[in-house]
Amino acid sequence: MAVDEIPVIDIAPLVARDPAGAAATGAAMREASERIGFFYIAGHGVPAALTQNLFSTAARFFALPEEEKATVKVNKRHRGWIGHGGAKMYGTAKADLKESFVWGLELPEDDPDVAAGTPLMGPNQWPAALPELRPALYGWYEAVVAAGHAVLRGLALSLGRDMDFFAKPFERPLARGSAIWYPPQPPDLGREQFGVAPHTDYGGLTLLAQDMTGGLQVKGTDREWVMAHPIPDTFVVNIGDLMHRWTNGRFHSNPHRVVNTSGKARQSAAVFFDPGFHAVVDPRDLLEDPAQAKYPPIACGEWVVGKFDKAFQYRAPATPS
Ligand SMILES: O=C(O)CCC(=O)C(=O)O
Numbered sequence: 001m002a003v004d005e006i007p008v009i010d011i012a013p014l015v016a017r018d019p020a021g022a023a024a025t026g027a028a029m030r031e032a033s034e035r036i037g038f039f040y041i042a043g044h045g046v047p048a049a050l051t052q053n054l055f056s057t058a059a060r061f062f063a064l065p066e067e068e069k070a071t072v073k074v075n076k077r078h079r080g081w082i083g084h085g086g087a088k089m090y091g092t093a094k095a096d097l098k099e100s101f102v103w104g105l106e107l108p109e110d111d112p113d114v115a116a117g118t119p120l121m122g123p124n125q126w127p128a129a130l131p132e133l134r135p136a137l138y139g140w141y142e143a144v145v146a147a148g149h150a151v152l153r154g155l156a157l158s159l160g161r162d163m164d165f166f167a168k169p170f171e172r173p174l175a176r177g178s179a180i181w182y183p184p185q186p187p188d189l190g191r192e193q194f195g196v197a198p199h200t201d202y203g204g205l206t207l208l209a210q211d212m213t214g215g216l217q218v219k220g221t222d223r224e225w226v227m228a229h230p231i232p233d234t235f236v237v238n239i240g241d242l243m244h245r246w247t248n249g250r251f252h253s254n255p256h257r258v259v260n261t262s263g264k265a266r267q268s269a270a271v272f273f274d275p276g277f278h279a280v281v282d283p284r285d286l287l288e289d290p291a292q293a294k295y296p297p298i299a300c301g302e303w304v305v306g307k308f309d310k311a312f313q314y315r316a317p318a319t320p321s
């Protein structure tokens with residue numbers, strides 16, 4: 001198992017929009033994206049103190065009594081608390097052993113998209129019992145979205161496009177923040193119990209901060225599971241299914257899973273950085289010869305809603321009692 005199978009890439013030149021360094025940084029991202037679909041980023045500009053504050057504040061949220069957390073139970077817009085049992089990857093036997101709190105781009109009810117009832121868009125839900133949750137999570141989210149834009153600049157350059165190729169489709173992104181809590185896993189739960197069962201991410205890019213516990217595993221090129229060890233002050237970035245399609249299959253949306261065998265609780269926090277609801281993902285945009293496209297164009301919003309409907313218990317149609 002190669003230790004450097006998942007490379008660490010310093011994206012400072014992309015954060016600074018430095019044309020000389022940006023192309024080489026983008027080329028390193030492209031190499032990792034085509035081979036394994038995962039890389040770490042350093043030099044991302046997200047202050048370590050913001051991530052620490054997110055973890056400590058989220059831990060206080062998860063420690064609240066169930067009835068407090070239930071006041072912000074996940075709603076149809078996919079904002080709020082998802083308790084244990086609420087997320088189950090397709091085709092797996094058991095629900096993931098985790099709980100999470102999910103939020104996204106904050107939009108008022110009178111925003112034209114929200115007023116039109118566009119799925120997944122709208123205001124967030126914040127718990128009255130923990131007013132500091134909102135600034136801790138939202139400040140971190142905005143910094144991570146900015147880092148996500150820097151990553152997109154590198155990927156755009158690596159694909160022979162202008163640095164800002166992805167800026168427009170990722171305007172008003174369906175980016176979701178998720179603070180995740182994995183309880184200690186009892187050893188007698190058997191081999192089928194995962195923190196997160198093997199899956200690919202649905203969208204554009206995922207940027208993930210993890211605490212020092214470890215447990216994230218990535219399919220290696222030799223088909224072994226490779227540990228994505230925690231590296232301080234980095235984010236793990238991975239390619240999602242939409243970016244796989246957009247690049248006509250060149251970038252790899254790689255299966256990964258979480259197994260928390262530490263005997264302790266584990267925390268992670270992700271931004272699932274997906275294009276805007278109305279963005280069209282069309283591989284012809286990134287091909288020299290459009291006739292080579294393997295996938296028809298798809299609308300981002302429809303795709304993401306379709307995936308959510310399968311993965312989350314709360315979206316299942318009510319069964320008549
Ligand atoms: O917590 C982690 O390390 C990864 C979580 C993950 O893969 C996901 O939520 O999609």
Ligand SMILES: [Fe+2]
Pocket residue numbers: 199200201206256
């Ligand atoms: Fe994932």
